[in-house]
Amino acid sequence: MVSTSVQPQSLVRAATLAELQEKGQLLVRLSQQPVALFYSNDRVYAIDNRCPHMGFPLHGSVCKDGIVTCPWHYARFDLASGGTFDSWADDVRSFPVQIQDGEIWVDVAPLSNLKVHQQQRLQDGLEQGISLVIAKSVIALLDLKVAPTAPFQVGLSFGTRYNKTGWDTGLTMLTCMMNLLPYMNESDYPRALYQGLSAVARDSAAAPPHFRVHPLPTTNLDFSTLKAWFRQFIEQRDREAAERCLVTAIELGISRTQIAEILFAAATDHRYLDVGHVLDFINKALEALDATGWQEAESVLASLVTGLANATRMEEASSWRYPVDLVAILDGAFEQLPAALEAGKSYQGQWVQPPELLSVLLGEDAQAIADSLLEALRSGCTEEQLAQTVTYAAALRVARFHTNNDHGDWNSAHHPFTFANAVQQGIRRVPTVELLRGVFDAAMSVHLNRFLNVPPARLPDAKDTVANPEALLEKLPDLLDRQQQVNETGRLVAQYLYSGGNPRALMAMLAKLMLRENRDFHVIQSMDAAFRLYSQLADPSEGVPVLVAAARYLAAHAPTMRSQEQTYQMAYRLHRGDRLFEDTESEANPG
Ligand code: FES
The missing domain is CATH 1.20.272 (Zinc Finger, Delta Prime; domain 3)
Structure with missing residues (x-):
């Protein structure tokens, strides 16, 4: 229910009691606010004339036994409190009323508890999967100067708890939106959060909740043991045991960097898990925690374990085995990684990308790709520089994607790019030799898609400029x-x-x-x-x-x-108080 506080100076004369008694209901405009007055069971009621569902007028509604029913989609409201019996519609604002000397006075004082109400509405919208409710609450919260991280945190917490299958596309989209906010105009923030939060609600719709696995009852386990156990359990696809290791590590206060190291190591023990999505989801979950100060790290990170344990490993995919055994090439390269890193240490800071490296990465020869990456490391290329070079090559695949390809192949070009980006961001966080394997995986996935650039779409010429x-x-x-x-x-x-x-x-x-x-x-x-x-x-x-x-x-x-x-625009106009539909005495209603 939307409550109000009585401030006598905000009382506004609305009508005479006799007129309302004669007509049963009246529409008045008080301080720019369209208000519907009802006379029912010897009482006077005043509510906002705009139905909170989609803004249609409530004046003209059927009123019976203290309940008013909107004639447009039949949402029902308690006339006294404004509370709805159909939560998809939201509560309508009710106004306190006083009768003095046969005159009706309505208190139009501003509401005082909007933030709490809107936070609850966001939760309702997520639980019931109603995008309009999500949009309205996010717009209202940001308009109340609530930081975008607050609704983001609500979505993160909801999405990781109420989806047994774990971290999925909805939470990834929500986190991408959060990452994209700094590039957007501020007026687009609520639209971005609405999109991400609606995606989370969709993923959780009808999904059973994820029940928490409790940490081991110990204070005596070190990082190395937990890391080794976690990798072993993921190797065996034992979700529950792996999850218990992870939450134990968090409970024991293992550092954020080391937690990331555990996850990334397990995510690169096999090749290109689930076309890169598993590692991308891990990176996104860590970014989500960064945005919220690592609140609820246990439930957020635990949501990743099912995906890790169940993922398809590309060792099992024929394209990674035939006609060239990419896995064998990678295994050979991984054996050389520690020595290559060691050799390059003293040259770090001096590395200049060889002009031919990108051509090799986008080329035909998988062995040459692995060799050139190792050579770059030996020459002083840092882990992050190497990761960025491969991400750039993956972006070029998309930039040069020829439109003669099958439309579905846009996805094939896309996956290596977002995977490479996730590896790069992971390496910025924790540059381990294990995660470095992800750079090589990304390079091979770019290599596998070389046919998408045959012929390459022509990149525009730098000389092609305009004055304005x-x-x-x-x-x-x-x-x-x-x-x-x-x-x-x-x-x-x-x-x-x-x-x-x-x-x-x-x-x-x-x-x-x-x-x-x-x-x-x-x-x-x-x-x-x-x-x-x-x-x-x-x-x-x-x-x-x-x-x-x-x-x-x-x-x-x-x-x-x-x-x-369209849903967002409806919510936005409702929030702004636009006259979505005419609200004069003569307006029509569908009844
Ligand atoms: S129920 Fe009132 S506008 Fe939809």
Whole structure:
């Protein structure tokens, strides 16, 4: 129920009692607020005329036994409190009423407990999977100056508890959105969170909860033992035992870096688990914890274990075995990793990327790829530099994806890119020799997709510039209103950047255009990875193909039905108090 506090100075005269008694209900406008007055069972009631569900007028509704029923979708409300019996509709605001000398006075004082109410509504929206309720609560919370991390934390906590299958695409999208906020216009923050939170609610719909596994009753286990046990249990696909190890490590206060080390080691003990999703989910869970100060680390990280234990290992995939045994090449390379790192230590800081390295990474020879990565390490390339080089090569695959390919192959180009990004971000956190294996896995997955660049889509020329790049940016929304605009979009983005256009403005625009579409897991992941990579590259001109890749990927998946944006717009207009539908005495209702 929405409660109000009585402040006599906020009382406004509404009507005469006699008039209301004669008509049964009246519509009045008090301090710009449309208010529906009802006379029922010898009592006067005043409620907001806008139904909280979709904003249709409540004036004209059937009122019986103290309950008013909205004629549009039949949501029912207690007239006295405004509380609804249909939670998808939300409570309607009720106003305290006083009768003095035959006159009705309504108290229109502002509400005082909105934050608590909206936080509860967000929880309701997640539990019942109602996007409109989620959108309304997020818009209201951010408008109340609540930090975006607060609704994010609610979604994180909900999604990790109420989904037995564990961390999935919804939580990943939510975390990507959180990562993308700094690149967006502030006005898009609630839209981004609404998209991510709705995805979490969808994943949890009808899913059984994840029951907590308790830590071992011990204070006497060290990091090395727990790490070895965890890897052993994942190797045996024993989810419960692995989860108990992990929560024990957290309970014992093992450092955040070491927890990440345990997870990444197990995630790279086999090749390219679940087409890279497992390691990507681990990285996202760690990023989510970073955003929230590692609150509820136990439930968040425990949600990763099922995916780790059940993942498909690419040693089992024929494409990684035939006609070239990539696993054997990788095993050989991994044996040389410690020595290569040792040899390169004294040259670190001096490494310059050889001009031919990218061509080798995008080329035909898997053994040459592994050899060149090892050689880079011996020459002083750091773990992070190596990871970034492979991520860049993966982005080039997307930037050069030829539109003659099957549309489904966009996913094949996409997976190595987001996997490589996850490995790179993981290595920035914990540069272990185990996780370094992920860089080699990413390089092989890029190699396997070389056919997607045959022939390569032509990357725009740096000499192709215009005098007014901002005019190009204005064309982008229209371009993405049409299908099959992949190459035109890539060209526009490159021309904008080569002409000196502001990359921050471009990224904000791309994020906005992504948000107006129905959410797509891969588009959101791809945007997150591309913006991250672009921001970490030292040379902005080197980053042009990266943003071209993100824009082309978005263009390949736009336009959609945009029904989710329609829901958001409805919530936004309701929140703003727009006159969504006419609210005069003469307005029609469907009854
Ligand atoms: S129930 Fe009132 S507008 Fe839908």
